[in-house]
Amino acid sequence: MLKAAVIGLGSMGRNHARVYREIENVHLCGVVDSNKTTVANVSRLQFTPGFESVDELLKADRPDLVSLAVPTSMHFEFAMQLVEQGIHVLVEKPITQTVEQAERLVAAAQSHGVTLAVGHIERFNPVIVELRRRLGEGMLGRLYQLHAHRLSPYPSRISDTGVVMDLASHDIDLMLHLVNEPVVRLFGETLGSINDDREDLFNGMMKFRSGAVGILDVNWMTPRKVRTLTLTGSRGMFTCDLLRQELFFYENNSAPSQWDQLSILHGVSEGNVLGIRIERKEPLRAEIEDFIRAVSDGVRPRVDGQDARETLRTALAFIGSGRESVVQDMQTSVIA
Numbered sequence: 572m573l574k575a576a577v578i579g580l581g582s583m584g585r586n587h588a589r590v591y592r593e594i595e596n597v598h599l600c601g602v603v604d605s606n607k608t609t610v611a612n613v614s615r616l617q618f619t620p621g622f623e624s625v626d627e628l629l630k631a632d633r634p635d636l637v638s639l640a641v642p643t644s645m646h647f648e649f650a651m652q653l654v655e656q657g658i659h660v661l662v663e664k665p666i667t668q669t670v671e672q673a674e675r676l677v678a679a680a681q682s683h684g685v686t687l688a689v690g691h692i693e694r695f696n697p698v699i700v701e702l703r704r705r706l707g708e709g710m711l712g713r714l715y716q717l718h719a720h721r722l723s724p725y726p727s728r729i730s731d732t733g734v735v736m737d738l739a740s741h742d743i744d745l746m747l748h749l750v751n752e753p754v755v756r757l758f759g760e761t762l763g764s765i766n767d768d769r770e771d772l773f774n775g776m777m778k779f780r781s782g783a784v785g786i787l788d789v790n791w792m793t794p795r796k797v798r799t800l801t802l803t804g805s806r807g808m809f810t811c812d813l814l815r816q817e818l819f820f821y822e823n824n825s826a827p828s829q830w831d832q833l834s835i836l837h838g839v840s841e842g843n844v845l846g847i848r849i850e851r852k853e854p855l856r857a858e859i860e861d862f863i864r865a866v867s868d869g870v871r872p873r874v875d876g877q878d879a880r881e882t883l884r885t886a887l888a889f890i891g892s893g894r895e896s897v898v899q900d901m902q903t904s905v906i907a
């Protein structure tokens with residue numbers, strides 16, 4: 572049986588610990604947090620030894636795999652330490668703070684022969700799994716536009732990243748995953764109101780190679796949590812509610828006959844609406860199961876370091892664009 576540990580037991584890490592305990596073919600051999608009270612609580616709740624540092628954990632036991640959920644600014648240092656010890660790592664999103672760090676981490680994982688997975692959890696949302704399957708079958712026809720809304724109240728515990736890295740990285744990753752093409756250019760507008768050193772509100776637009784446009788509306792200044800994604804294409808429109816795990820397809824009807832008679836107007840009219848049945852599943856559980864499968868079967872995880880590096884590169888390009896009020900040409904821009 573594989574041995575797992577969780578490092579960083581804040582709002583995300585404690586859920587990783589719970590999920591490892593719920594999965595049968597893995598044993599949670601320890602949890603780590605620098606906060607004494609936090610580690611004592613999670614250790615008691617999950618019936619597993621608790622440690623206040625990674626070194627203490629590694630002295631006591633050697634996990635095969637680790638979930639790393641410390642603050643983003645610590646991802647690189649901790650992940651490198653684990654990878655260099657030959658331990659498989661699922662690092663929370665975003666992978667690191669800079670593209671250069673991400674590249675070094677990916678290279679280190681390759682040279683040590685370990686799995687590096689990244690917690691872009693929305694790819695495991697059953698709505699996205701079903702949406703992607705239907706896109707692959709051609710249900711939407713030609714994809715014109717993706718539009719994401721991710722609005723939240725302010726998470727005061729986050730002090731090392733702005734809203735683009737923390738929240739928009741989910742939607743950037745989803746768009747890259749669903750379109751599966753390079754971004755050619757992008758433009759972002761950002762606004763800092765709660766913080767003056769990082770952005771609290773973000774609007775972005777990016778153009779993919781085939782012409783599809785991605786629009787992002789993301790902030791942590793809204794007293795209501797919203798997570799939606801709308802895709803418009805030649806055959807209709809998908810709407811996804813990522814929180815409720817709901818997926819609808821609004822079909823285009825053929826253009827109405829009076830338009831044909833006018834014979835100059837071609838358009839879209841309302842057709843059938845299909846509510847697509849979704850088998851609900853906790854995305855974090857699906858993500859951790861995928862990580863365990865990648866480790867035990869030696870296969871690629873659904874979100875690997877390269878994917879996460881591209882998401883990070885795009886997020887950083889948006890931040891740069893917002894700061895400097897410039898369109899970033901993603902084919903020529905050097906983003907480190």
Ligand SMILES: NC(=O)c1ccc[n+]([C@@H]2O[C@H](COP(=O)([O-])OP(=O)(O)OC[C@H]3O[C@@H](n4cnc5c(N)ncnc54)[C@H](O)[C@@H]3O)[C@@H](O)[C@H]2O)c1
Binds near residue numbers: 581645691
């Ligand atoms: N995938 C998602 O949906 C999702 C959601 C929330 C957070 N995250 C990511 O998870 C990471 C953590 O975010 P969070 O919201 O849980 O933050 P958090 O502040 O709630 O938790 C971080 C934890 O790390 C601990 N920590 C700090 N320094 C440490 C050290 N040196 N050694 C051991 N533990 C240390 C803190 O005590 C704290 O308990 C971030 O990278 C964030 O982007 C992902």
